[in-house]
Amino acid sequence: MLFLLSNTKxxxxxxxxQELKALSNKVKDHRMRLRLLAVSHFKSGKNRAEVARxxxxxxxxxxxxxxxxxxxxxxxxxxxxxxxRPSYLSExxxxxxxxxxxxQSQSDEGGRLTGECIQAYISANFDVNYHPNAIYKLLKxxxxxxxxxxxxxxxxxxxxxxxxxKIRK
Numbered sequence: 001m002l003f004l005l006s007n008t009k010x011x012x013x014x015x016x017x018q019e020l021k022a023l024s025n026k027v028k029d030h031r032m033r034l035r036l037l038a039v040s041h042f043k044s045g046k047n048r049a050e051v052a053r054x055x056x057x058x059x060x061x062x063x064x065x066x067x068x069x070x071x072x073x074x075x076x077x078x079x080x081x082x083x084x085r086p087s088y089l090s091e092x093x094x095x096x097x098x099x100x101x102x103x104q105s106q107s108d109e110g111g112r113l114t115g116e117c118i119q120a121y122i123s124a125n126f127d128v129n130y131h132p133n134a135i136y137k138l139l140k141x142x143x144x145x146x147x148x149x150x151x152x153x154x155x156x157x158x159x160x161x162x163x164x165x166k167i168r169k
Contacts, residue, residue, distance in 0.1 A: 014073065017043035023074075035077040038062050039069045087138070088128045097122065098142050115139075 015023075017040045024036035034055060041051040048066060052059040068076035089097065100121060104113045115135040122128055122135075130138060 015043070017041070029079055031079045032077060035065045035069075036074075038065050039077070042066050087141070088130065089122070089126060089138070093126050093128075094142060096125070101139075101142070101144065 020036050020040035020043060024033045024040060027033050027036065034057070038051050038055055038057070038061075041054060042048065042062070046054070048062045049059050051066075052062045055062075065077060087094070097118075101113065101118065104117070115132055118139070119130055119132060119135050122130055
């Protein structure tokens with residue numbers, strides 16, 4: 001009994017409401033789970049308004065999901081990939097920023113490379129103004145996922161850190 005999510009076209013009679021409900025329990029995507037439950041309730045004999053009330057969603061959405069299922073099967077209920085806002089920086093600018101961050105984090109000049117410094121660099125060199133919170137998302141997309149908070153900014157060289165510690169004493 002193969003009733004997993006597939007790209008093959010299926011009809012209403014392919015799955016019973018019990019199969020759809022069982023499949024909804026196995027699916028990890030909560031949006032897909034809700035869609036499968038809606039179709040399951042519909043196939044169990046409930047009308048679309050009852051399904052909407054049971055699941056606390058709009059009747060229009062239930063109509064859409066049921067129609068998609070009837071026309072194209074389970075594959076029509078899959079969630080589409082979420083798209084985000086495109087980056088303000090081009091690939092070339094991202095590469096330049098990447099090189100800057102690597103050079104600054106290995107510099108012998110001292111201090112820490114902060115989100116504020118990176119934001120100022122982007123503003124001065126690329127004429128793009130990022131919100132301070134967006135800097136960390138940008139850094140993550142560049143592969144600097146280890147830069148997550150104030151306490152984990154990349155430090156300068158070990159020699160400079162030791163010198164800084166001696167000065168503070």
